[in-house]
Amino acid sequence: MSNRSACWTQLLVLRRVLMNWRRRYGYQFVVYAAILGMASIYVVSMEAPPESEIASQESFFLAAKATKVAMPKDWTHGKYQLSESALPSWMKAYVAFHQRHVQTPASASRLVWHCPENRGCGGIGDRLSGIVQVLMMSMVTKRVFLVDWHGSGLSINKVLRPRFIAWDSIPLPSDMVKLYANDDRNNTYLRDPRTLPQKVNIQLQANLYLYDAVLKREPAYLAYWNRYGGVNISLLSPFKIAFWTLFQWTDLVVRHAQGLRNASGLAEPAQRYIGVHVRTGSGVSWTDPPRHAGLPALRQFYDCARRLQHALQQKCINEGDSTSSLPEIYLASDRVDAKFQMKAWDSENDNTIKYVTNLEPFHVDKSRNAMNTSAAELDVWGELKVLLDATCLVTSRSQFSTLASSLRMDQTPHRCAVMFDQCDIEQIEQAVAVVSSC
Ligand SMILES: *[C@@H]1O[C@H](CO)[C@@H](O)[C@H](O)[C@H]1NC(C)=O
Ligand SMILES: *[C@@H]1O[C@H](CO)[C@@H](O)[C@H](O)[C@H]1NC(C)=O
């Protein structure tokens, strides 16, 4: 290793110590990072996809029959299938590269996404964003991508399984250069992975994804994509493709999500329901900046959900289903009293709001007092899936909300999401227009 990279490594270690210190003691820093993270991911994913994107997503997932590659026998969940042969060529090339080299440690150096313990890595949204970022970096630098996620509760392979990339292969290299890039959108390694120390195995902490639009401007990524005919980010988000190339739910999460739906009293089989995620940031057991302004904002969430509900019902009626009922609402929140309040409003109207009463608000990185950490974490993953499966979502400014809305192509592309405070008639119409028929 060169003097320069040794020096860098030390600086990064120092930086990490400082950041952990700030995280522990400095509220301002937490606010800053959270705002940056929320704002960024929100920008990436909140727009309703255009019709052309929907059509293309559909062919992407329905092309499964054309597959020539042997699949693991349980490689699908839900009715849409993701096929390896339908991946865009830039991703297919990396999948093939990974398969060629993952079993032979000497043949290509490793880039390992790393979370040392259940602190300082951010929430599920932050972590999954960082994982996708490091996958992209591996792709550009021809390295074998691996995930090393230490949790105090559930380990990652309890909730997510590899889909086309064996990111869980072991053993991990014993000789790794340790680098740190958390909370740093300007990080040189992230922006230009070609600056990573060459020909060594690297362990990298990263908890954010540079936007699709940013990656598309960075020469290193652009050069890679151009080798495979380019990438059109408005057609199909590289983030989504990368995520679902890496992951599929384990049966544990699938079952647990169903259990939460059952416990909430959502009608089964739930054909259509609206997911609402109210992250208030206030009144929770972990340090979290307030995100929305109290009761008035809560009312906005509620009104938005109701507008969506009625618009979805009307759409079905317009399509000839005159008996169509109002879709129910599944409510997730970090405040139990927010659920009670919305339920109280709803009981004066249609009484369609459902939630799990005894669900403990929990954050994988920050909560410390859970009765049972594994159980609490499983609830978080389960609720993420329940939101992902909703026909339409009302979202907060949080990475969790954002993941739920930006990753929705796995089950079906014909779904919508609206931000709670950008929920006027026009936005509702646009959102409902992309939803597949009743
Ligand atoms: C990132 O770099 C840009 C310009 O190079 C600068 O304006 C911005 O403040 C930097 N952001 C952070 C978080 O350091
Ligand atoms: C990318 O896709 C969008 C949406 O289909 C389309 O309007 C646009 O022309 C495409 N851009 C390029 C460069 O192909």
Ligand SMILES: *[C@@H]1O[C@H](CO)[C@@H](O)[C@H](O)[C@H]1NC(C)=O
């Ligand atoms: C959910 O309820 C259905 C019946 O409505 C039942 O068949 C299923 O086993 C339940 N699943 C879980 C995980 O509780």
Ligand SMILES: *[C@@H]1O[C@H](CO)[C@@H](O)[C@H](O)[C@H]1NC(C)=O
């Ligand atoms: C914690 O929750 C998990 C998952 O629900 C369960 O398997 C385990 O038995 C629980 N442990 C305790 C000590 O209750």
